[in-house]
Amino acid sequence: MLELLGSRLTAPDGHFQVLAGMGGAGKTTLALALAERAERQGRSVWWVSATEERSLLGSLLGLALSLGASPAHVEEARAGVRNAADVLWERLETERGWLLVFDNADDTDVLTFGNASARDGSGWLRATRAGLIVVTSRVRNQEDWGRHGVLVPVPCLDSAVGARVLQDLAPHAGSLGEAQALAERLGGLPLGLHQAGRYLGSPFALDRTFTSYMAALDDRFPLLMGQATDPRSGVTQTWELSLDSLAAQDRAHARPLLRTLSCFASSVDIASPLLDLQVLGDGLGMADISVRNGLEALLSVGLLELGATPDLDEVVSVAVHPLVAAASRQHLDVHVTTAAARAMRVATGRLRSDAPEDWPVWLRLLPHVRSLLRLPPAALDDGGVAAIAWAVVSSCSALRWSGAWSAPEALTRDALCQAESLGSHHEAVLCLRYQQALAALYQGRLAEAEPQLDDILTTQLSTLGPDHPATLATRHETAHLLVEQGRLAEAESACRYVLRDQLRVLGAEHPETLATRHWLLRAVGERGRYAEAEAGYRDLLQTRSRLLGPEHPYTLMTYNNLGLQLAYQRRFTEAELLYTELVATRLRVFGSQHPYTLQARSNRASVLTELGRGREAEEELRSVLETERRVLGADHVNALDARYELARAMIAQGRHREAEAELRAVVDAESRVLGPEHHLVGDARLALGKTLASQGRRDEAIAELRALVDLQTRTLGPANPRTVATRESLNAAETGGT
Structure with missing residues (x-):
């Protein structure tokens, strides 16, 4: 087999080679032997792990960069703006005689890029004569690899x-x-x-x-x-x-230690947060030195493998082979599962969900959290179940802060299923349901989130009491939900009500107290009291900057909403400067695809439209909208708001017909998602009425604006700036003005 692969390395025929066989058959060993041969021949050899999509993307883009790809193109590829596979292959095709190994591609979905699967030949795996691609995998079905892949079965030895x-x-x-x-x-x-x-x-x-x-x-x-x-x-x-x-050999502690580590995800690095010797020792009833010796013993007999090279501030990581883990899981008992659950609980408890510097660690822990959720119920006691549930609660919070707003749904669903034995009134179960409701809220499914929060709050009030931090948090998010629903008078009242109790129980400078102040000011601003909201946001900004730091996610949220108040007061030059700085900061802190970064870019583009830079605003909004549709979905309120701003940019350039079509689509979608009485629907309807008037369709414009004035007068009040603006546009249309 090595000779066969060597001949294809010397004379590539345009196909990639798939070394396929069961785990432990020697696929990686064979690929390593080929790599050593290629290196002796003076060829370039690159080796990437194909076990996880994110790390694979990073490795291949790093390879592209080392081969001379434009750093800007690589960053655009990381951001999803440019096709990452194309960036890599533009450089690979300029080289000759190389070997590229994709190791452990046991899940072909990891090799899928965009809509290009492993078998398509247009993603990461492509036909080439520039060099040889070798894939090691357990997938032995030729159909999964397509016509460009050649299956090379790796059987067991005779x-x-x-x-x-x-x-x-x-x-x-x-x-x-x-x-x-x-x-x-x-x-x-x-x-x-x-x-x-x-x-x-x-x-x-x-x-x-x-x-x-x-x-x-x-x-x-x-x-x-x-x-x-x-x-x-x-x-x-x-x-x-x-x-x-x-x-x-007096190293019996290796057995329960292996069982414990096998509760985590196999073939995934178990990094330092989960390898705390004292925590593992306490959980297993052994001394720190015994845990250390146990790890060394397991490494010495090949039952553990060293993981990737750790960062300077981390201890070494280990990985458990899937077959070893599968064998060990047949011997699980409450003793080892509780130790694993406790290790995860402690590891997540030491991290901050709202700290961007901790988010990469959360991502490394996530496969292990999922693995714990797959433990059989018979192997767990209530203590272990509760520890896993609390780890999931913390993980969901971190995922939400990091911008992965849909990820908590599957976690909370699986965790609630596992935690049934705890009972519906257990605090951890209530917090899991709370995270589930927030997942719906942040994805814009407001009608789904509302009854969930109401039911959770009812239970918390009777079991935890009105002053419990978890109860206050649910009350806070209920008020937040009212703001998002556009029920602004109710939202302001609810915010003031919960803020009163937070000040008494938590104190004026507690992050949750400040968060409620944030949403109270948002309700105040949307109700048209812009100066009051601006002053409140400036005070809140000073407090959050002092307590949390100028680049904390909460602080940056305050910056964003301060910019809204400036724009509402038509102070567009000030708002543009603020948003330009905010976009740069959020890009650095959150990355280009975080919903908050996209939101800031959209808000800045809105201001650019008002400053007469419609074409620039349109280009920015089209880029934002493309990413938001992919990251959040086409019906998310952020994406719909970007479409509304895009229509306004079109109007600013005189393209009223295009803008009309876009606005009608936005009105229909927002009415369905938010309800026809939401103030954002009114914004889109006002813009629609004005563009109809600009096209000379006076009767249509008057009908639209008159209906909107009646609605806003009833829902927002006659003095609300939105109602006033609509009435002024109606008067202009009726008198033939502009």
């Missing part, structure tokens, strides 16, 4: 070759025939042969011969797996024998 492997590793363990019998018994799986050989080659092995090893397998195999012909079973038993050997 017994003769397997015997040679065993004798290389344990030369004194028996004859060739005995080794061959054991190799056959292990099914020829290279990983199993390697584990068995290392065990038998150890001076501390209890079973020193191939025959005695096989006899021990026979004794324990049926009890463990129940099927003697299953090739994975031999591997599983081999790992158990390795643990037995460690126990005989």
Whole structure:
């Protein structure tokens, strides 16, 4: 097989090679051998892990950069503005004779880029004669790889070759025939042969011969797996024998430690937050030094693998092979699952959900949180379930702050299912439901979030009491929801009501108290009291900057809403300066695809329209809208607001017909999503009436504006600036003015 791959490396035929086989078959070892051969030939060799989409994207864009890609193009690719696969391939095609290995591509979705799957030949994997692409994967279906992929099956070894492997590793363990019998018994799986050989080659092995090893397998195999012909079973038993050997060497603590680590996601680095020696030791009832020795013991027998090279401020990470994890999970008990759950609870408790510098750590923990949610209920007690639930609550908060507004939905759904045993009134369950409601709220599904929050609040008031921080938080978000729904008078009253209790219970400078002040001022501003809102936001900005820092997400939210008040007062030059600074800061702190960054860009574009820079505003809004549709969905209120601002930019350039079509679509969508009486729908209807008048369609404009004035007078009041503006436009249309 190596010779075959070597020939294709020398003379690429335009196909990529897929080394496909079961776990432990030696696919990566084969690819490494090919890579070593290529390096000896002086070829460029690149190796990327294909286990996770985000890290794969980073690795391949890093490769593109090292090959001379434009840094600007790479950053645009990271932001989703430019096709990342094209950026890479523009550089790869200029090189010759290279080898690129995609290792552990066991999920072909990871190799999907945009709409291009692994089999399409237009994404990360493409036909080329510039070099050779090799993929290692468990996916053995040719259809999954398409016509540009050549499947190279990597089977298990025959017994003769397997015997040679065993004798290389344990030369004194028996004859060739005995080794061959054991190799056959292990099914020829290279990983199993390697584990068995290392065990038998150890001076501390209890079973020193191939025959005695096989006899021990026979004794324990049926009890463990129940099927003697299953090739994975031999591997599983081999790992158990390795643990037995460690126990005989006074390192029995390795077994529960492996069981605990196997509760986390397999083949994913278990990084330093989860490897706190004291926390693991406390959970397992052992000393710190025992945990350290246990980790070293597991590494020494190959039951753990070292993870990626850690950052300077992190300890080394480890990974558990999927087969090792699967075998270990068959021996779970409450003792080890509780230890794993507690380790996750402590790890998440040490992070801040609202700190951008912690968000990469949260992302590394997320696969392990999901893995804990898949633990069987029989292996958990209420303490473990509660610890996992609290870790999910914290993770959902971090995901929301980081801009992944849809991600908490699946987490909370799975966590609530797992936490049924705790009962509906358990505080952790209520907080999970709270996170579920916030997921709906932040995705703009307001009608769905409202009854959820109401029901949670009713339960909290009866179980936790009105002054409990969780109850106050739900009351705060209920008031926030009213603001989003456009029920501004109710929202202002609700904000003042909860603010009164927060001041008494939490204090004036508590972040949640300040958050309620933020939404109170938003309600005040939307009700037309712009100067009052501006003054309040300036005071809040000073407080948040002092307590949280000038670039904290909460502080930047205050900047954003201060800009709105300036724009409402037609102080567009001041607003443009503020938003220009805010966009730059949010890009640096949040990144280009965060909803808050996109929101600031949209607000700045709105101001540009008012300053007579309609074409510039339109270009910006089209870019924002494209990303918001992808990140948030076409019906999210932020995307609809960007469409409204886009229509205004068109009007500023005299393109009234285009703007009319866009505004009608916005009115229809916002009426469906927010309700026809929402003030944002009124904004779009006012713009529609004005553009109809500008087209000379006076009767249509008057009808639209007259209906809107009646609605706004009833919902906002006759003195609200929105009502006044509509009435002025109506008067102009009726008198033939502009």
